[in-house]
Amino acid sequence: MKASQYYTAACLAALVFSVAGCATRPAAGEFGVGPRTSAERRYVATLQPQQVLRPRQLQSMRVSIVDARGQAVNDANILVDGGMPQHGHGLPTKPRVTKSLGGGLYEIEGVRFNMGGWWEFKLAINGVAGADTVTFNLDL
Amino acid sequence: MKIHWTRVVVSISLFSLLTGVYADTVGGDRWSAAEIEQISSLSLRGLDALPPDPTNRVADDPRAVILGQRLFFDVRLSSNGRVSCATCHLPDREFQDGTPLASGVGATNRRTMPIAATAHSPFLFWDGRKDSQWSQALGPLESPVEHGGTRAQYAHVIAANYRADYERIFGILPNLENIPLSAGPVPDAAAAKSWEGLSDAQRNAVTGVYVNIGKAIAAYERRIQYRASRFDRYVDGLRQATGTEQSALRPDEVAGLRLFIGKANCTQCHNGPLLTNNEFHNTGVPAGRGLSADEGRLAGANSVLRDEFNCRSRWSDANRAQCAELEYLVTDAHTLQRAFKVPSLRNVAERAPYMHAGQLATLRQVLDHYNRAPEAPAGHSEVKPLRLSALELRQLEAFLRTLSGGTTAPPMLPSVTALNQNR
Numbered sequence: 361m362k363a364s365q366y367y368t369a370a371c372l373a374a375l376v377f378s379v380a381g382c383a384t385r386p387a388a389g390e391f392g393v394g395p396r397t398s399a400e401r402r403y404v405a406t407l408q409p410q411q412v413l414r415p416r417q418l419q420s421m422r423v424s425i426v427d428a429r430g431q432a433v434n435d436a437n438i439l440v441d442g443g444m445p446q447h448g449h450g451l452p453t454k455p456r457v458t459k460s461l462g463g464g465l466y467e468i469e470g471v472r473f474n475m476g477g478w479w480e481f482k483l484a485i486n487g488v489a490g491a492d493t494v495t496f497n498l499d500l
Numbered sequence: 501m502k503i504h505w506t507r508v509v510v511s512i513s514l515f516s517l518l519t520g521v522y523a524d525t526v527g528g529d530r531w532s533a534a535e536i537e538q539i540s541s542l543s544l545r546g547l548d549a550l551p552p553d554p555t556n557r558v559a560d561d562p563r564a565v566i567l568g569q570r571l572f573f574d575v576r577l578s579s580n581g582r583v584s585c586a587t588c589h590l591p592d593r594e595f596q597d598g599t600p601l602a603s604g605v606g607a608t609n610r611r612t613m614p615i616a617a618t619a620h621s622p623f624l625f626w627d628g629r630k631d632s633q634w635s636q637a638l639g640p641l642e643s644p645v646e647h648g649g650t651r652a653q654y655a656h657v658i659a660a661n662y663r664a665d666y667e668r669i670f671g672i673l674p675n676l677e678n679i680p681l682s683a684g685p686v687p688d689a690a691a692a693k694s695w696e697g698l699s700d701a702q703r704n705a706v707t708g709v710y711v712n713i714g715k716a717i718a719a720y721e722r723r724i725q726y727r728a729s730r731f732d733r734y735v736d737g738l739r740q741a742t743g744t745e746q747s748a749l750r751p752d753e754v755a756g757l758r759l760f761i762g763k764a765n766c767t768q769c770h771n772g773p774l775l776t777n778n779e780f781h782n783t784g785v786p787a788g789r790g791l792s793a794d795e796g797r798l799a800g801a802n803s804v805l806r807d808e809f810n811c812r813s814r815w816s817d818a819n820r821a822q823c824a825e826l827e828y829l830v831t832d833a834h835t836l837q838r839a840f841k842v843p844s845l846r847n848v849a850e851r852a853p854y855m856h857a858g859q860l861a862t863l864r865q866v867l868d869h870y871n872r873a874p875e876a877p878a879g880h881s882e883v884k885p886l887r888l889s890a891l892e893l894r895q896l897e898a899f900l901r902t903l904s905g906g907t908t909a910p911p912m913l914p915s916v917t918a919l920n921q922n923r
Binding site for chain 1: 829
């Protein structure tokens, strides 16, 4: 197999596994607003919705971030992403962190969930402890 | 291992709720508590109060509602004197026209959308290229195939016929003496040239009147709302646990409701009291026959950001902080290609044909489409085959027919009725 064929095969495999419907819903215990540990255990994040999360509404929420020792993480660069793995689409809006409120607390605005069901809400955190991602599973 | 008993109890309760162990046998129809909650979330009773429109300072001015209604039905707001908003948005037909493609002074490439409850929607049109009811109303007025006229023409119509009413709401009408009878940023070369020949001050004066026409029409359209349907009465009975719901729906309709909230996945998009998530999805709808490629939301999302009359524009009465929908708008996702607005399913049986270009003639064809889930002509369809039986499709259709309840609108003004009779 040539390198280009490996590349094609890898792309096809990636495509197959990313197709909506392949994703399996996590166990009930994996759902909720946290505290949730990041993939490489650098941070622990907790979502603090400012209102009850309701489908179809443009909402804001706060996230509190501490490092592995429980110290508040300020001045982190945070990118927001997410979507519905079972439907193959991302978030319907582009939410972002609009304020750092101090004490490891950040304001995220522009969040909307337009369907009921399993949503992933991902934060890519780049702070004093390095870069890491945390994924929340939310049930709307 | 340390066991968190509170978590265990909560998890078990949640599990029971989700799996329907707490089945509720109130009345004849057996629903779990979770299902009753899901069904209740679709009731019109849960609709939020009319949301404020910060972009339109006259949105709730009763004088603007009256002026808006008169303008909505006025055929002078067209190039040939024969087209009004009501030409396609017929009040006795749920404010739509029952034809696959709308036609004004020419033929369009889209199906007329109903108006009811659009005040609750952040984006208007099948592709969401407008972000307020008033900016939506201005689109067709200058479209060469809909009303076909120009903003200067319409400003003259106001000056000649509505001056006093206009000025009571919006203040002094600008002097239009040196404004040509037809001018505007439209495809028509002569009208466009006249527009280019105007000073900035003149153009702004004319556009200001044009914007106010839109805001008055929007004040009228805001009051067009859905009436409760048989389905809503069923939910009332279900929630009051009196067992009276059975008189509202037949068994096949209830079976259709069960499919609607379950196996048929309808509530993925058709959720909430308006039975729409107000979003845009590619559901593999076939291309309209003879129509050019339609990018849907991909084009609409980019268009609304640049729109002359969007929430951030100088013509909007909102401040920038009130334009969050534009602030967090997605414009580049692959999922936007050929995605179209999810319409409300209220009164759906009364407004065939279906889809953005009226491609599907009947409700049954729509259900067959979702059952088969064909590949999209462009982009990627989010829909998977449902594999419903013929009986299930009939039940689903029967349920959809319970969503008809009609529309409420401000009462017809005698002057508007007379105008229509004289046409």
